[in-house]
Amino acid sequence: MTDRIGRWPGAELGPKDLESGAVTTVRYRPEAKFAWSAGEAMSRFLAELQEGRLIARECKGCDRILFPPRMFCEECFRPTDTWVHVRDTGTIETYSISYLDTDARRIIEPILVGVVSIDGASPKMGIMHYFGGMTKDEIRIGMRVKAKWRRPEDRVGSVLDIEHFRPLREGER
């Protein structure tokens, strides 16, 4: 068909065609607001964050410590059993050095962001977070890190109660 078809449909527009009024357009800005109930597992998780602690759920079916915590185990498909505190230290599993902000705008000072697996949880279980107290040349996969908590009075019950994960110091737990 690639041989036989003469016309491939579609009329291309340039970047300025919409603004210049060269094509007819209709504009709209949606107004949508949400308030999510955090649910059983996440409500406790967020409350613990405000206290400067990380918490997980244990599943006795598969003997895993599930982090972030959930009230049911997706592997065994049964309710999880108990709350277990885990450490605020961990290992960088992967990361990016981003020159894009959340809206894909270019930034000069890069954001260090990645996945940290948490000590005390089952292997490879972690969260996405920022990294700080290190340069883009120092960060590496396998680096040991620890949460840098915000001051208690500044915590609100959010993953942002941790400012970032910083390098674990020699002899520190």
Next chain:
Amino acid sequence: MRKVAVVGAGMTLFRRRLQETGKELSFEATRMALDAAKMEIGDVDAVIHGTAPDAFDGVHMKGEYLLDGSGGRRKPYMRVFTGGGTGVFSTIAGYWHVASGLADVALVVNEEKMSSCQPHPQSVFAHIWDPILDRPLKPNLVWIFAMEMNRYMTVHGIPYEDIARVAVKNKRNAVGHPCAQLADPNITLEDVMNSELMAWPVRRLDISPPSDGAAAVVLASEDVVRKRKLRDQAAWIKGVGWCIDSTMWTDRDLFFPEYVNRAAKMAYKQAKITSPRKEIDFAEPYDPFDYKELHHLEGLGLADKGKAGLMTREGITERDGDFPVCPSGGLLGVGNPIAATLGLKVGELYWQLTGQAGKRQIPNEVHTGVTQAWGDLMQYGCVVVMGA
């Protein structure tokens, strides 16, 4: 289950911005596919429409909104959405309609119009994240690709140039594609490696562009193929598979797409394929980023873990190589209108297997091809094996 063939395909141009509405683009692609299959809309028993999140269009019942364009009016009709996987998954949905005997002819139509979202579709990708765990960090979609690419490169010690070569190959392959948005016959490895750093290790030319476009394929039962004398233009669906992992993507090692591997095993089992690299002649894996082609070749069992980059470096995956990969030019070269990549994946398998790929035709004879798409929060894979 009954045998099912693709008997016609169509697609529009892929461009950053097209004048036509989603409905109009759907109509154009659908009309082309019907003409190719020598059918009219009355011959179609069921319609499956694939399209990505409603937020791109700002129309919150997109399947219904688009159905007139895809020929779904007054027919059994469904809209499917499996993230980026929609590009191949809608054909699987069409397949089960015909294989089960519920339909003799099914039309599969995929559309995406990303340009309506202002100023850039990136802003609505912000709504795919977990509202409690991820969203407070204001993640950018490129971040997760960068994290997955870094993990993949680091675990295997893959040099960046082995990944960048995929972008060069696909953008050059796209030169033969009449719908291509980013074909470049002169692009070099240095161009990709020196392009703007977006989120290390991802550079600008590692990424496929957002696009507008539509594509369609017509699926028919063996009876229809025989009665309508369509055997010469039929490519048979030999196996299908699909699999999804948890959205808790920070709880798994990103170096290997286990869910793609499971989907591939399901499809190979049905197609009675035991050693995929020997029994399959070419592949159209999902390539929204260059490293994804390699990641997916490994998930599909077409390369050993960590070795897909070597295949690219040695030229094995070139169109005239031993095992061509993305002869269409892929998403990197032709464009990435999410669901409409159907035209580059299932569509390319169809055109290659029936000898209709024109300038893109693989010089070696091909009998069996595999295509795959991927999506959601690094968790979804779907696979279709086809044979002439």
